[in-house]
Amino acid sequence: MHLTEEHRMRVYGDLLSGNCYKIKLLLEHLAIAHDWVPVDILAGETRTPTFLAMNPNGKIPVLELPDQRWLAESNAILNYLADGTPYLPADRWARAQVLQWQFFEQYSHEPYIAVARFIAKYLGLPGERRAEYEAKQAGGLRALKVMDDHLARSRFFVGDSMTIADMALFAYTHVAGEGGFDLAPFAGVRRWIGEIEQHPRHVPMPAG
Ligand SMILES: N[C@@H](CCC(=O)N[C@@H](CS)C(=O)NCC(=O)O)C(=O)O
Numbered sequence: 001m002h003l004t005e006e007h008r009m010r011v012y013g014d015l016l017s018g019n020c021y022k023i024k025l026l027l028e029h030l031a032i033a034h035d036w037v038p039v040d041i042l043a044g045e046t047r048t049p050t051f052l053a054m055n056p057n058g059k060i061p062v063l064e065l066p067d068q069r070w071l072a073e074s075n076a077i078l079n080y081l082a083d084g085t086p087y088l089p090a091d092r093w094a095r096a097q098v099l100q101w102q103f104f105e106q107y108s109h110e111p112y113i114a115v116a117r118f119i120a121k122y123l124g125l126p127g128e129r130r131a132e133y134e135a136k137q138a139g140g141l142r143a144l145k146v147m148d149d150h151l152a153r154s155r156f157f158v159g160d161s162m163t164i165a166d167m168a169l170f171a172y173t174h175v176a177g178e179g180g181f182d183l184a185p186f187a188g189v190r191r192w193i194g195e196i197e198q199h200p201r202h203v204p205m206p207a208g
Helices: 018-029 049-054 074-082 092-122 127-151 164-173 187-198
Strands: 009-013 034-038 062-064 070-072
Touching (some): 009 018, 018 074, 018 092, 018 164, 049 062, 062 074, 074 092, 074 164, 092 127, 127 164, 127 187, 164 187
Antiparallel strands (some): 009 062, 062 070
16 A cells, blocks of 8 residues: 555654654664654643643653554554564564563663663753662663673574564663663673664664
């Protein structure tokens, strides 16, 4: 089917947010035509009635399908878009492993690394949030160690090619330094970041 402008998917998000950027990364790998609608969370744009009608949880990213259905939660969006492609294996065990790493990302990685980065990069590390920033460091380092141990044995997180488990984890890991996390001790993580960045369809997170 020829996709006209009104048939294109739309993503509401901020490309400096790892949760949003991971969607952009997959869309570029799959060469899916889409429109990106920038949303400024610091300006309250996720709290407007229009936005809350798309995602009552008031968070980006949101995927809008051409028939006006909306999907929130970054890893749910990745699963939807990757279905039927090599980025989400058909094998039952491999798919469950992809989910295992994506749940790990949302519960044991993102709440530490993304939040420390948000406090430092978006908020400028204000004094009243410094204790919270410091408290995020141990959990973030623990997640990086879990990843590094896995990547010492495995080229990618699931199987021997890139999947949406890698994309979910790459999003905040490659900018973990912005949250105060030194990647130097994690050789496996650095090797894996390099492999992802060398992919011919890779799109970098914009500098900002
Ligand atoms: N679990 C959600 C987290 C989304 C999330 O935390 N989004 C942040 C930006 S990275 C946001 O919209 N924050 C605005 C707010 O909470 O008001 C996902 O994976 O999509």
